[in-house]
Amino acid sequence: MLIKKASGIKSSEITPESVYRQRRLFMQGAALGVGAALLPSMAAAVGEVPAQGIARYNGDLAYKTRAPAWLQGKVAAARQSKYATTEPLAPWDVVTTYNNFYEFGTDKGDPAENARNFRVDPWQVEIAGEAEITGKFSLEDMLKPHDIEERIYRMRCVEAWSMVVPWNGFPLADLIKRFKPTSKARFVRFETLVDAEQMPGQRSRFTAIDYPYVEGLRMDEALNELAFVGVGLYGQAMPPQNGAPLRLVIPWKYGFKSIKSIVKIEFLEKRPVTTWERSNSREYGFYANVNPQVSHPRWSQASERRLPTSLFSSNRRPTQLFNGYAEQVAYLYAGMNLARDF
Numbered sequence: 001m002l003i004k005k006a007s008g009i010k011s012s013e014i015t016p017e018s019v020y021r022q023r024r025l026f027m028q029g030a031a032l033g034v035g036a037a038l039l040p041s042m043a044a045a046v047g048e049v050p051a052q053g054i055a056r057y058n059g060d061l062a063y064k065t066r067a068p069a070w071l072q073g074k075v076a077a078a079r080q081s082k083y084a085t086t087e088p089l090a091p092w093d094v095v096t097t098y099n100n101f102y103e104f105g106t107d108k109g110d111p112a113e114n115a116r117n118f119r120v121d122p123w124q125v126e127i128a129g130e131a132e133i134t135g136k137f138s139l140e141d142m143l144k145p146h147d148i149e150e151r152i153y154r155m156r157c158v159e160a161w162s163m164v165v166p167w168n169g170f171p172l173a174d175l176i177k178r179f180k181p182t183s184k185a186r187f188v189r190f191e192t193l194v195d196a197e198q199m200p201g202q203r204s205r206f207t208a209i210d211y212p213y214v215e216g217l218r219m220d221e222a223l224n225e226l227a228f229v230g231v232g233l234y235g236q237a238m239p240p241q242n243g244a245p246l247r248l249v250i251p252w253k254y255g256f257k258s259i260k261s262i263v264k265i266e267f268l269e270k271r272p273v274t275t276w277e278r279s280n281s282r283e284y285g286f287y288a289n290v291n292p293q294v295s296h297p298r299w300s301q302a303s304e305r306r307l308p309t310s311l312f313s314s315n316r317r318p319t320q321l322f323n324g325y326a327e328q329v330a331y332l333y334a335g336m337n338l339a340r341d342f
């Protein structure tokens, strides 16, 4: 990733005072062991937590992108899951204005600004490669069979910031199994939309990466219980800047593995080359597992800034191996040298 100014605080990193105060309240609640569901007064800052329990944002949307009604309905009906945390959620405004989505620009505020009118209906996803069922599928064909659940995951960016996000979606394994990958399928490759007309970052001559944005997982990683297809957050269909209409959420890996606005899924025998690996393989690996002991060549990964930060606190905390999900994923890497296969 391009790390720009080392000093100076960007306005997008500063928490508005109201949010900061609400968050303090929320943290006090959390410290007392009181769950979000019992603290409705913090709704404005952390999203409303209604009776059925999922975190919900019901305010105005700053973008025009609208998911089809059937999808919005599915997301709104998301049920709670066991994948949650009592750590404070990043408020809606932070999750939707502090983004990495280079197709829409490299500054954190660019995606929210430039993806406002992103068209996601109609949307097609191509399934290709080593699978019994391949072809082009409408968004409805892709998503309709899946019940939507909420998963509150930590997300740790390779740039050493993190946030806690209430995603809505379903297990990636459930999607993959529908297409019956063959025994040759050892990897899954994902591709983001290319549409220079809608995505100014793809028109820029100074682009840091090649498009389409490509990511990949080993098949056993893709089938792990935590690997998730995100189609919404806070009970709203996925905002454009967060990767509408569907993206990956891979919580034990650096955020760049969580590819947005997917249009192609391919089952492969050989490991695909991914976007950041292609751009700089010394700095970004295929695995990209969160690991406090393996520094990025230009900065330490030992700690992270948990967003939102404030003028008074960078909210720094130690980074955890596999982003705190070792219990669910460590078996995938048994016997591997994590410093070499970073």
Ligand code: MTE
Binding pocket: 001, 095, 098, 099, 100, 101, 102, 103, 156, 157, 158, 192, 213, 241, 242, 243, 254, 255, 256, 257, 258, 259, 260, 261
């Ligand atoms: N997917 C695409 N297509 N393009 C991108 O630039 N950025 C990645 C990832 N997925 C990116 C992407 C990075 S670096 C991060 S940290 C996460 O998206 C950020 O997700 P968020 O903006 O929803 O927080």
